Every structure is written in C-alpha cells, then in structure tokens.
Amino acid sequence: MATTNSSQATVQVSELARTFQTKDKPVVALDGISFEVNEGEIFGVLGPNGAGKTTTIRILSTLLLPTSGWAKVKGYDVANEPEKVRHVINMASGAEKAGYDFISARTNLWFFSQLYGIPSDVANKRIDELSDMLGLTKHLHQKFYALSTGYRQRATIARAFVNDPKVVFLDEPTIGLDVMTALSIREFLKVQAKEKGRTIMLATHNMAEAESICDRIAIIDKGKIIAIGSPDSLKRSLGAPAQIMEVKPIPQKLDFLFSVSGVKGYTSFVDNERALTTIQVVVEDELAAERAIDSVKKAGYKVLSTWRRAATIEEVFVSLVGKGFAEREQTGENE
Numbered sequence: 617m618a619t620t621n622s623s624q625a626t627v628q629v630s631e632l633a634r635t636f637q638t639k640d641k642p643v644v645a646l647d648g649i650s651f652e653v654n655e656g657e658i659f660g661v662l663g664p665n666g667a668g669k670t671t672t673i674r675i676l677s678t679l680l681l682p683t684s685g686w687a688k689v690k691g692y693d694v695a696n697e698p699e700k701v702r703h704v705i706n707m708a709s710g711a712e713k714a715g716y717d718f719i720s721a722r723t724n725l726w727f728f729s730q731l732y733g734i735p736s737d738v739a740n741k742r743i744d745e746l747s748d749m750l751g752l753t754k755h756l757h758q759k760f761y762a763l764s765t766g767y768r769q770r771a772t773i774a775r776a777f778v779n780d781p782k783v784v785f786l787d788e789p790t791i792g793l794d795v796m797t798a799l800s801i802r803e804f805l806k807v808q809a810k811e812k813g814r815t816i817m818l819a820t821h822n823m824a825e826a827e828s829i830c831d832r833i834a835i836i837d838k839g840k841i842i843a844i845g846s847p848d849s850l851k852r853s854l855g856a857p858a859q860i861m862e863v864k865p866i867p868q869k870l871d872f873l874f875s876v877s878g879v880k881g882y883t884s885f886v887d888n889e890r891a892l893t894t895i896q897v898v899v900e901d902e903l904a905a906e907r908a909i910d911s912v913k914k915a916g917y918k919v920l921s922t923w924r925r926a927a928t929i930e931e932v933f934v935s936l937v938g939k940g941f942a943e944r945e946q947t948g949e950n951e
C-alpha cells in the first residue's frame with residue numbers, strides 16, 4: 617500500500633455506504649468501506665452471506681448508486697460518470713443466467729461484443745482466444761440452454777472479457793460449480809491479471825478461492841471491512857497456529873471457550889459418523905492453546921486428540937468476530 621500513489625490506483629473506494637429502504641426498516645448493506653485496488657491486481661472481497669459483497673460489486677460496476685461516499689474506477693466517478701466507467705469495465709455474476717437460450721454460445725458472445733461496437737472480425741478472434749483459454753471451444757456451437765452449468769459459466773466469464781476491459785468485476789464467479797470448472801476459471805483469471813495486466817475484483821464467500829487467486833483480500837462483515845491484506849499477511853497477523861481438538865460427547869455449548877484468556881474465537885463441526893466434534897480454536901500463543909484444551913476437559917468432555925495447524929483465512933475472520941462464516945450467517949442478520 618505504501619508504494620501506491622492514490623491518484624494512480626485503478627479502483628478507489630472512499631467511505632462507501634449503501635442503505636436499502638425496506639418495508640419494516642432500513643437495511644445497512646454497506647457501512648462506510650474504503651480501499652484501493654492497484655493495476656493488475658486480483659482483489660477479493662470475502663465475507664459470509666449478507667456481508668455486503670454484491671452491493672459493493674454492483675456499485676462499482678455502476679448498477680447501483682451509493683447512499684454516501686464515493687468510488688472511482690480508472691479515475692472516473694461511478695455515480696457521476698457511469699458511461700466513462702462502463703467503457704473500461706465489464707462485470708459478471710455466478711448467479712445470473714447470462715445468455716439467450718436459443719442461440720449458440722458463440723453467437724451469444726458475438727452479440728454481446730456488438731453491444732460494445734467491436735468490429736466483427738476482432739470480436740471473433742477474441743471469442744476464439746477466450747474460448748480456447750477457458751476450454752470452451754468444443755462447446756461454442758451448442759445452444760446456450762443445452763450447455764451444462766459449468767460451460768454456461770465459462771461462457772459467462774468469456775463474455776466479461778469480450779470488450780477487452782481494463783477492470784473486471786466478478787460476483788461469486790465459481791459459485792455452485794464443480795471443482796474442475798472452478799479451477800479452470802481461476803487459472804483463467806490469473807492469466808488475465810498477470811499476463812494481460814487487467815485488474816480483477818471478485819466477491820466471494822469461498823475462502824479457498826480467495827486464498828488461491830487473490831493478491832489481496834478485504835474481509836467484510838456486516839458492511840464493514842474488518843481486515844485487509846495479502847492472504848499470507850492476514851494469516852501471519854494471527855501469531856500462532858490454530859489448536860484443533862476432537863472431543864466426545866458432542867458438546868451443546870462451547871461458549872466457555874470465550875472466557876479462556878488468549879482465545880480469540882472458535883469454530884466447530886460435528887462428525888456424526890464418528891460421534892465426535894472437532895473444535896478449532898484461534899489462539900494468541902502456545903499457553904492459550906493449553907488453556908483451551910484444559911477448559912474443554914474441565915467442562916467434562918473427553919479430548920480424544922489434539923494437534924496444531926497453520927491458520928486459515930477463516931480463522932482470521934474468527935479471530936475478529938469470534939465466529940465462523942456459517943455461524944455468522946445463522947445469527948448475523950438480526951442482531
């Protein structure tokens with residue numbers, strides 16, 4: 617960040633906020649977020665469902681106006697100069713059904729290229745190149761409705777690059793896809809950023825995805841950025857590796873862990889087959905890890921095994937809010 621001249625950052629976001637008026641009460645989707653994305657960077661907005669990711673992407677791609685604050689893409693204000701912004705960006709979402717069913721994938725891509733006024737021969741060359749990189753070539757002749765979910769999403773991703781955009785906004789680009797398709801799309805995005813110099817900003821709730829392709833990540837929760845940095849620096853900020861325990865019988869409540877000094881939070885999941893619970897505790901240091909194990913034993917549980925594991929991005933989130941993504945999604949909305 618220190619090397620970034622703010623007048624040069626590709627995406628600049630300052631105190632951006634958005635409130636939705638609903639029947640019963642206003643909903644604060646974004647509560648004043650600020651960050652910058654540099655040219656050629658893959659920047660991830662990571663957070664549980666409802667955190668404000670889609671709202672961020674929609675504002676930056678000029679589909680929604682902010683309530684307050686401002687954002688610029690390539691120096692253009694998204695609220696006041698949307699046409700200029702649209703000229704240098706593109707956008708795609710994993711949730712959309714982006715295509716006309718009864719024309720082929722190729723014609724769909726060609727059609728979108730024509731909305732940008734791209735000469736037909738240039739467009740066709742680009743479609744060939746993008747399709748080749750995305751492993752879509754063999755399916756280009758198929759009607760859009762006949763494509764499998766994976767190939768439809770490859771076509772949707774290709775569409776987001778057909779106008780040779782400088783900046784691409786992607787909302788959950790691999791949601792609901794099989795592992796192989798998700799991997800090919802991530803590889804494609806890396807090449808687009810690293811070799812073509814495009815700036816890519818993606819919203820995701822997939823921690824593995826954020827960790828594997830993002831240069832930097834902003835972790836958001838309830839419309840606020842709670843941490844920002846490279847995946848490595850975020851994990852290093854935790855200090856100590858996570859403490860894992862397998863315990864029996866399956867605990868009803870583990871809240872007592874919050875009162876153990878040096879414990880920043882925990883996640884747990886039940887392994888019904890083995891009739892045990894795995895608890896992952898985010899700790900400050902070795903002593904806190906020992907205290908956490910002791911507290912579980914004192915609470916009457918049998919600790920079957922324990923080990924330490926390098927911290928994950930989710931544990932960065934846990935250390936800041938005390939809960940994991942899943943627990944946040946269950947309780948986060950009506951607090």
Ligand SMILES: Nc1ncnc2c1ncn2[C@@H]1O[C@H](COP(=O)(O)OP(=O)(O)O)[C@@H](O)[C@H]1O
Pocket residue numbers: 636637638643644645663664665666667668669670671672949
């Ligand atoms: N059009 C809308 N009207 C009312 N509330 C909305 C609207 N869009 C989003 N929200 C609310 O704003 C919050 C953030 O939503 P969103 O940006 O879609 O989150 P995410 O993409 O991280 O799941 C949620 O509480 C959501 O219910």
Ligand SMILES: [Mg+2]
Pocket residue numbers: 669670671787
């Ligand atoms: Mg969303």
